[in-house]
Amino acid sequence: MPEEHDFEGQSLAHVTRRHFLEAGATGIGATALAMLLGCDPPRGTAGPGIARNLLDPLSPLAPHFAPKAKRVIYLHMAGAPSQLELFDYKPVLARLDGQLCPESLMKGKRFAFIRGIPKMLGPQAPFKQYGESRAWLSDHLPHFSRIVDDVAFLKAMRTDQFNHAPAQLMVHTGSPRIGRPSIGSWVTYGLGSENQNLPAFVVLLSGGVGPDAGASVYGSGFLPSVYQGVQCRSSGDPVLFLSDPKGLPRDLRRKSLDAINALNQREHETVQDPEILTRIAQYEMAFRMQLSVPEAMDIEKEPASIHEMYGTTPGATSFANNCLLARRLAERGVRFVQLFHWGWDSHGASASEALNKGFFDRCKETDRAIAALVTDLKQRGLLDETLIVWGGEFGRTPMQENRSGADNPFIGRDHNAGAFTMWLAGGGIKGGVTHGETDDIGYEGISGQTDVNDLHATLLRQLGFDHQRLIYRFQGRDFRLTDVSGKPIREIIA
Amino acid sequence: MNKRIWLAAAGVLAVVLVVRGAGSSGGAVDFNRDIRPIFNKKCVACHGGVRQQADLSLLFREDALKPAKSGKRPIVPGDPDASEVVRRITHPDAHDRMPKGRDPLSADEIAAIKRWIRQGAPWEPHWAYVKPIAAPLPAVSKPGWPLTDLDRFVMARLDREGLNPSAEASCPALARRVSLDLIGLPPTPARTDRLCADRDPKAYERYVDELLASPRFGERWAAMWLDLARYADSQGYEKDPSRSIWKFRDWVVQAFNRDMPFDRFTVEQLAGDLLPNPTDDQRTATAFHRNTMTNDEGGTDDEEHRTAAVIDRVNTTFVVWQGTSMGCAQCHGHPYDPFRHQDYYRAFAYFNNTADWDQTDDHPVLPSFPADKEREGRALYAVIRGLKARAESLTATPAIQAARRQWETQLMVPSVAGKLKDTWQNEVLRIARTPEAERDGEQKMMLDWVYSEVTDDPALAAARKERDKTWGRINKLTPALTPVMEELPPARGRRTHVFERGNFLVHGPEVEPGVPASIGPRPTGLEPNRLGLARWLIHPDNPLPGRVIVNRFWEQLFGIGLVETGEDFGTQGAPPSNQALLDWLAVRFTTTDHWRVKSLLRDVVLSATYRQSSVTTPALTERDPQNRLLARGPRYRLTAEQIRDQALSVAGLLSDRMLGPSVMPPQPDGVWQRPYSGEVWKTATDQDRFRRALYTLWKRTAPYPAMLTFDSPSREFCVSRRVRTNTPLQALVTLNDPAFLEAAAALARRMAGDGTPADVDQALGRGYRLALLRTPDQASLAVLRTLYQAALAHYRDHLGDGDSLGGAVDFRPEQAALTVVANAILNLDQFVTKE
Numbered sequence A: 001m002p003e004e005h006d007f008e009g010q011s012l013a014h015v016t017r018r019h020f021l022e023a024g025a026t027g028i029g030a031t032a033l034a035m036l037l038g039c040d041p042p043r044g045t046a047g048p049g050i051a052r053n054l055l056d057p058l059s060p061l062a063p064h065f066a067p068k069a070k071r072v073i074y075l076h077m078a079g080a081p082s083q084l085e086l087f088d089y090k091p092v093l094a095r096l097d098g099q100l101c102p103e104s105l106m107k108g109k110r111f112a113f114i115r116g117i118p119k120m121l122g123p124q125a126p127f128k129q130y131g132e133s134r135a136w137l138s139d140h141l142p143h144f145s146r147i148v149d150d151v152a153f154l155k156a157m158r159t160d161q162f163n164h165a166p167a168q169l170m171v172h173t174g175s176p177r178i179g180r181p182s183i184g185s186w187v188t189y190g191l192g193s194e195n196q197n198l199p200a201f202v203v204l205l206s207g208g209v210g211p212d213a214g215a216s217v218y219g220s221g222f223l224p225s226v227y228q229g230v231q232c233r234s235s236g237d238p239v240l241f242l243s244d245p246k247g248l249p250r251d252l253r254r255k256s257l258d259a260i261n262a263l264n265q266r267e268h269e270t271v272q273d274p275e276i277l278t279r280i281a282q283y284e285m286a287f288r289m290q291l292s293v294p295e296a297m298d299i300e301k302e303p304a305s306i307h308e309m310y311g312t313t314p315g316a317t318s319f320a321n322n323c324l325l326a327r328r329l330a331e332r333g334v335r336f337v338q339l340f341h342w343g344w345d346s347h348g349a350s351a352s353e354a355l356n357k358g359f360f361d362r363c364k365e366t367d368r369a370i371a372a373l374v375t376d377l378k379q380r381g382l383l384d385e386t387l388i389v390w391g392g393e394f395g396r397t398p399m400q401e402n403r404s405g406a407d408n409p410f411i412g413r414d415h416n417a418g419a420f421t422m423w424l425a426g427g428g429i430k431g432g433v434t435h436g437e438t439d440d441i442g443y444e445g446i447s448g449q450t451d452v453n454d455l456h457a458t459l460l461r462q463l464g465f466d467h468q469r470l471i472y473r474f475q476g477r478d479f480r481l482t483d484v485s486g487k488p489i490r491e492i493i494a
Numbered sequence B: 001m002n003k004r005i006w007l008a009a010a011g012v013l014a015v016v017l018v019v020r021g022a023g024s025s026g027g028a029v030d031f032n033r034d035i036r037p038i039f040n041k042k043c044v045a046c047h048g049g050v051r052q053q054a055d056l057s058l059l060f061r062e063d064a065l066k067p068a069k070s071g072k073r074p075i076v077p078g079d080p081d082a083s084e085v086v087r088r089i090t091h092p093d094a095h096d097r098m099p100k101g102r103d104p105l106s107a108d109e110i111a112a113i114k115r116w117i118r119q120g121a122p123w124e125p126h127w128a129y130v131k132p133i134a135a136p137l138p139a140v141s142k143p144g145w146p147l148t149d150l151d152r153f154v155m156a157r158l159d160r161e162g163l164n165p166s167a168e169a170s171c172p173a174l175a176r177r178v179s180l181d182l183i184g185l186p187p188t189p190a191r192t193d194r195l196c197a198d199r200d201p202k203a204y205e206r207y208v209d210e211l212l213a214s215p216r217f218g219e220r221w222a223a224m225w226l227d228l229a230r231y232a233d234s235q236g237y238e239k240d241p242s243r244s245i246w247k248f249r250d251w252v253v254q255a256f257n258r259d260m261p262f263d264r265f266t267v268e269q270l271a272g273d274l275l276p277n278p279t280d281d282q283r284t285a286t287a288f289h290r291n292t293m294t295n296d297e298g299g300t301d302d303e304e305h306r307t308a309a310v311i312d313r314v315n316t317t318f319v320v321w322q323g324t325s326m327g328c329a330q331c332h333g334h335p336y337d338p339f340r341h342q343d344y345y346r347a348f349a350y351f352n353n354t355a356d357w358d359q360t361d362d363h364p365v366l367p368s369f370p371a372d373k374e375r376e377g378r379a380l381y382a383v384i385r386g387l388k389a390r391a392e393s394l395t396a397t398p399a400i401q402a403a404r405r406q407w408e409t410q411l412m413v414p415s416v417a418g419k420l421k422d423t424w425q426n427e428v429l430r431i432a433r434t435p436e437a438e439r440d441g442e443q444k445m446m447l448d449w450v451y452s453e454v455t456d457d458p459a460l461a462a463a464r465k466e467r468d469k470t471w472g473r474i475n476k477l478t479p480a481l482t483p484v485m486e487e488l489p490p491a492r493g494r495r496t497h498v499f500e501r502g503n504f505l506v507h508g509p510e511v512e513p514g515v516p517a518s519i520g521p522r523p524t525g526l527e528p529n530r531l532g533l534a535r536w537l538i539h540p541d542n543p544l545p546g547r548v549i550v551n552r553f554w555e556q557l558f559g560i561g562l563v564e565t566g567e568d569f570g571t572q573g574a575p576p577s578n579q580a581l582l583d584w585l586a587v588r589f590t591t592t593d594h595w596r597v598k599s600l601l602r603d604v605v606l607s608a609t610y611r612q613s614s615v616t617t618p619a620l621t622e623r624d625p626q627n628r629l630l631a632r633g634p635r636y637r638l639t640a641e642q643i644r645d646q647a648l649s650v651a652g653l654l655s656d657r658m659l660g661p662s663v664m665p666p667q668p669d670g671v672w673q674r675p676y677s678g679e680v681w682k683t684a685t686d687q688d689r690f691r692r693a694l695y696t697l698w699k700r701t702a703p704y705p706a707m708l709t710f711d712s713p714s715r716e717f718c719v720s721r722r723v724r725t726n727t728p729l730q731a732l733v734t735l736n737d738p739a740f741l742e743a744a745a746a747l748a749r750r751m752a753g754d755g756t757p758a759d760v761d762q763a764l765g766r767g768y769r770l771a772l773l774r775t776p777d778q779a780s781l782a783v784l785r786t787l788y789q790a791a792l793a794h795y796r797d798h799l800g801d802g803d804s805l806g807g808a809v810d811f812r813p814e815q816a817a818l819t820v821v822a823n824a825i826l827n828l829d830q831f832v833t834k835e
Helices: A003-024 A026-036 A091-096 A164-173 A183-191 A214-218 A250-271 A274-297 A304-310 A319-331 A358-379 A452-462 B002-009 B013-018 B031-043 B061-065 B084-089 B107-118 B149-161 B171-183 B189-197 B203-213 B216-228 B246-257 B262-274 B280-290 B302-322 B341-351 B371-395 B398-410 B422-433 B441-454 B458-476 B530-537 B545-558 B579-590 B597-605 B618-623 B640-650 B705-709 B728-736 B738-752 B760-772 B778-797 B799-806 B813-825
Strands: A071-078 A127-130 A135-138 A151-158 A201-206 A336-342 A386-391 A395-400 A413-416 A420-425 A433-435 A445-447 A471-474 A477-480 B365-368 B480-483 B496-499 B507-511
Touching: A071 A164, A071 A183, A071 A319, A071 A358, A151 A445, A151 A452, A164 A214, A164 A452, A183 A201, A183 A336, A183 A452, A201 A319, A250 A274, A250 B778, A250 B813, A274 A319, A274 B728, A304 A319, A304 A358, A319 A336, A319 A358, A336 A358, A358 A386, A386 A452, A395 A420, B031 B107, B084 B107, B149 B579, B171 B189, B171 B203, B171 B216, B171 B597, B189 B203, B203 B216, B203 B597, B216 B246, B216 B302, B246 B280, B246 B480, B262 B280, B262 B530, B280 B302, B280 B365, B280 B480, B302 B341, B302 B422, B302 B530, B302 B545, B341 B496, B341 B507, B341 B530, B365 B371, B371 B398, B371 B441, B371 B458, B398 B441, B422 B441, B441 B458, B545 B579, B545 B597, B579 B597, B640 B705, B640 B738, B705 B728, B728 B738, B738 B760, B738 B813, B760 B778, B760 B813, B778 B799, B778 B813, B799 B813
Parallel strands: A071 A336, A071 A386, A151 A433, A201 A336
Antiparallel strands: A127 A135, A151 A420, A386 A420, A395 A413, A471 A477, B365 B480, B496 B507
16 A cells, blocks of 8 residues: 555545544434333444534444454463474574573664573473474473474564563553553454443463553553553452442342433423433443443353363353353454563573473463364354464573573573564464574574564454555554554465 | 634624534535535545655645646645545546545545635634634523623524523522532531522632632642643552652642642643752653653663553643643554644654663652751762762763773673663663764763662772761651652753554654644744743644643533543534634633633633522423533533542541642552552551541542542542443442441431430431531431431340441441431442532
8 A cells, every 4th residue: 555645544644534523423322222122322433534413422433444353352461482492493493502602693673681601501491292283382382283283383473672570561552651551442443342341451360470561561651541451350359449349239220220310301301411311321321231241250050071171160260261251252243352471581580480490380281271262263163253363472592591600400491582473363364384484593584584563464454454544643643553554464364 | 814803803703603504505605514524534644644645645735736746736726626635536437436436535525625625725723723712601591690701602603592591500500600610519508508608709719719628628629630641659550659749749739729820830740950040949840751650670671661651641742731642653653633743753853862761769859857857868868969960971981981882892792781770771782883983962961870880999989888878877767758850951852753553663754843833833942852842732833731620620620621532622622612712711711810720710700690599490400410411410420539538527526737759548358469569558647547638648540449430540640531330339338438438327326416416307317417518408318317216226225236336336326327327328329429
């Protein structure tokens, strides 16, 4: 698409949006009433202008063109898992194990922790090939071996950030500094939601702590805050303030809502402000959400076979539970489900972050559930329309990091922004392909290199967006998720 | 441009504005009205600030007149036939016709361009870059309606639209509206009654003056300003550690309360440190621009993040005071507004000379001590300053300088550089690689300082030790260490270069401080530093600040600005809905009112326009959904701060404690669960639970959930305008958040009076009145009574339920039932709305 055209799209967008805001409010009352009466709200359009109604900001919108994927499940492995122990098999590196790193590899590089001259570190796991695609996998991922033909690997991903918080922000917002909207925010801004009784963009955390960059990685930045991710928690209220106060039974809550609505209705008769009808709809939606969120979050009634398949334990806070929840939310039309699993920062500074210890545990915590999620969505016919993305925020060095000296029993690697592996599945992505290749030691890409902007452009494309036209004006400038670059990765698109 | 002024002086500007489009059928062409929109829509994408294909840009007249790459002159004033632009837009061959690959311009558009060129191709500045003038008061159809002068501009517009203004709002509604607007809190029923019973025509005016004099006033308006200042109690980024900058928040509260003129308010925040003999207060004001983020992650580059902070200061300054987005010009010329790439870095140069550089301790800071420790604290701080001077003079000795040069040569060895703090390494190495003669003052100082920090020289090591010890003693006195702006002395200044494509490592030409020429020439006699910039921002010749500032306050009262895009007064921003009104207000504010915000607000809230009832009709809503024409009063959902403060206030819980360190009211567990952060949320148990929202501790990576749900930004960057949204999560906050339940239980106690309510209807009516300042009619009362009876029946059967609802043991069923009703009242649309 010629660039000139995009520009006009952007200016038009601005006019359209403003025009809508000026003209749109008359429709609000009608929409709210329609919703009260149980009708589907009218569909808007996410064309260049993305006309929208901020009083009903999550009503479904159509993207630029027919989408392959309707929703996204994004599995973020916070801390950055080592590609060299999972997917990127490097026999040459095994031969170099223990040798001093040549200075040429250190030149011009910035490391978070490596100081001086480190030693090379061979792969810390045996690898074998699986599936029709003959994909290499380490022995850490026995379950994943069953789904290799469903996924597309990006082996030569790169980023320009080598610290966790900025790199996570980069992966999730396209910018290393806080303040930009996350992918899920852009997507819900562009598409709205198919289920008004659940949050449109749900975030599920496991591993004990949240992501390094905090809520900013699922924040809405300068987009209206309605588009930020809503963290659903496995203990306590799944959504903040979802439960009725202790001592206020459900039927009494219903009666109090009836009273609120009745008084609001009377107010509307006098004041005639259509926003009052929207308020009534808002409270009804909240009431329904109070039922539908716990229902969606309750995995207890899932059959034993499913629990066995995912490795789930009802009531626990675990990545496996979150994978099962992700499927349940996807089934219910949630647009974007974002999982974070903490603990992949394998520096070797302690047992929990050692490639020969904690890393095993992370693999065990995730491998079965991920395979189950892909398989389960497939058997339900949902994989075609659900895009799954897996990855960390950067990769790890082929050099060993050894902060505490020679006797360290723990093995680890430092951060490497130059190369890491991500994979995608479902949602119109080719299965059983590998795109991109790294050098003999997995340090940098040598072909098919892709970056975060390309990944985002691909995601948006599968959802039906031209990433150059999904825009929002802030501080007088048109912003997009991919900023000024990004290209859909056609090699992995079915 | 002169034509405009002449027209305005003749008092017919308004009329001319109505008959927009006249230029397309004949007569004088108006560049801004008839030509610029065509250029912006059809041409500047390729011939603008980013792309200048064929070496043609249509943003500046001088560029459009000079020969393009082909040698042909795009525009020849007076001669359309000789103008290449005309030849190309009318070219019969689609291949050569502009806009390339698009539909040709319409016959009207072509005719307008030709006529404009024939008339000499006059280039008018964009409307916002022309100094506002106060037009004479227009004549109106109903001379009895206007109460103040501004009403006449509103009415003139309504006359043209054939609309009538609405009747005045009811007294209680107006009392509540103006109180929420001016102090962010509702009045008490008693005060409302007193006002509404007062027959004196000046009663409302006196009420307004009382609100303007209230100490609550500053708290309400600080809440607005802190969004612009991107105020937060943490540094941002990964660890997001706490930052002690609440003294700045207090400064803002007090400045509004004292009605500090806005020009002074501006100068003190941007350059208080550069005023002669600045007071501590004036230095505290400069913390405005120390609200930028600080990054202390391993391996980061302090110079990179220092630069990011300076960029944020430039962008914020221009958005806040100029309604102008400079962000685009950071990487290239502005695509459609007349700002050049160099303009950005000339503005950058003003801010590029402060001593802060992304350090964890937020250096430089202004310490302030508890009263009883002030003397000791100041003495110790004087010791610190003495030690700093001693270290500097020691470092300047030839012996140390020689040692420093020796050390520099070794810096290329990783093990030597590795001893430096990791976030310093990149910048130190960059400087060390620069030949000494080419370093600027700041770079020389930086190396001297870093060397003095790492050297083993006994005298310097002793000075360091002494300094650290002294800091230890200072910290024991629990000072507030407020980050402030501190200018580097000229000899140690930085040089500023254009960053090519916005990259701080790729230097273009060196630039001097300066302001964009298109907004107007920099008046002579201003200092070439931040102080000069601050004075220019509020200079009488600057066309923007009066309009931009007035528009911000207007937006707070009416829910939408006269210019809807308050952050963008440029060519791509929204045009004003009533420019004559905006300009009149701007002129009055900056001249007659002497930049006094209280005078401005007083003018507006005393107007008939403001006092109108917000009741609408379907026809009026359809005609003017956003109320841009002002045929009715404002009606909008309250802000996040107002929603909390109002609930606490009507419940009788709100603490009136002002100022001081930020507080931790109840919030759900787990919000602060972050890696590498040992900080914990210690929920207040005293009246700090019930402070105004303004005082709630603001952590950038984990803001207070209820605030965020009601559309407050997370304060990473300056957000000029909150977008109001409507989500079920908001309903869940006011229905179920324990903080709101606590308010409902307290309101229930007030409803009951002492003990069990003798008369249920009376109790219900009291609650309704406490919250909404109105007496419920019979039907509304019946709704509340039905709810009360149902709740009472439940709690009589389930005594324990009532206890947990009120959070107290032995909560009587009657009180529990009243709590349910109070909770409902606090969720009514009228309650969360300013009517």
